[in-house]
Amino acid sequence: MKIKNVELSHVVGVTTKSLPHTGLPEIAFAGRSNVGKSSLINALIQRKSLARTSSTPGKTQTMNFYTVNDDVCFVDLPGYGYAQVGIDFRKSWGPMIEKYLNGSEDLRAVFLLIDIRRIPNQDDAMMYNWMLNAGVTPVIIVTKSDKVKRSQTDKAIKDIKNALNVTADTELFLFSALKKTGRDEIMEKIDEMISEGGNEDD
Ligand SMILES: Nc1nc2c(ncn2[C@@H]2O[C@H](COP(=O)(O)OP(=O)(O)OP(=O)(O)O)[C@@H](O)[C@H]2O)c(=O)[nH]1
Numbered sequence: 001m002k003i004k005n006v007e008l009s010h011v012v013g014v015t016t017k018s019l020p021h022t023g024l025p026e027i028a029f030a031g032r033s034n035v036g037k038s039s040l041i042n043a044l045i046q047r048k049s050l051a052r053t054s055s056t057p058g059k060t061q062t063m064n065f066y067t068v069n070d071d072v073c074f075v076d077l078p079g080y081g082y083a084q085v086g087i088d089f090r091k092s093w094g095p096m097i098e099k100y101l102n103g104s105e106d107l108r109a110v111f112l113l114i115d116i117r118r119i120p121n122q123d124d125a126m127m128y129n130w131m132l133n134a135g136v137t138p139v140i141i142v143t144k145s146d147k148v149k150r151s152q153t154d155k156a157i158k159d160i161k162n163a164l165n166v167t168a169d170t171e172l173f174l175f176s177a178l179k180k181t182g183r184d185e186i187m188e189k190i191d192e193m194i195s196e197g198g199n200e201d202d
């Protein structure tokens with residue numbers, strides 16, 4: 001997919017009453033705070049900082065919908081698991097994200113991001129198992145691959161797969177926002193998912 005135009009088309013906060021109906025295939029980006037969700041979206045859409053990133057965890061506090069070429073919508077979700085974010089926010093995000101994940105008619109896939117240096121925790125496992133149960137295509141993106149030596153990459157991936165107990169058909173991509181490793185492969189996967197869209201009921 002060639003990126004022609006990108007627009008922040010919807011912002012959903014905890015007080016937003018109804019979810020947007022984009023009518024486009026949606027791909028949501030989930031994962032712990034600071035794992036690199038917004039950075040991955042920027043790399044995919046080839047914009048330096050349309051999705052706001054920060055070295056302080058808890059930057060994204062709303063669900064931000066980025067419409068790409070009127071073909072697909074990327075949904076940047078607030079990260080989970082960061083205690084410093086006000087407790088009220090944390091309480092309300094759970095239901096907000098859950099409502100979206102369970103209620104969106106257009107959700108095509110969820111990309112679960114895992115930091116290459118961290119063993120997935122309970123929240124990650126819950127997210128992954130939710131995807132399997134909901135019948136949403138799970139894709140794992142191992143982020144910040146530039147942070148470990150190449151000789152340690154295979155072991156890190158193996159540990160992540162083991163901790164999540166991944167199924168054989170779960171796809172996994174290695175990604176670095178710094179080096180853009182994996183960007184084109186992930187985009188190809190997205191293209192594939194979008195074009196498969198019409199045959200869901202087969
Ligand atoms: N070295 C390196 N740093 C990265 C990479 N991806 C993201 N970062 C850094 O990690 C920090 C967090 O990135 P974000 O993209 O804001 O993370 P997020 O998951 O959107 O965080 P929240 O919105 O707080 O949930 C930033 O300082 C990024 O520059 C990467 O591939 N390599």
Ligand SMILES: [Mg+2]
Nearest residue numbers: 037038059060
């Ligand atoms: Mg973010």
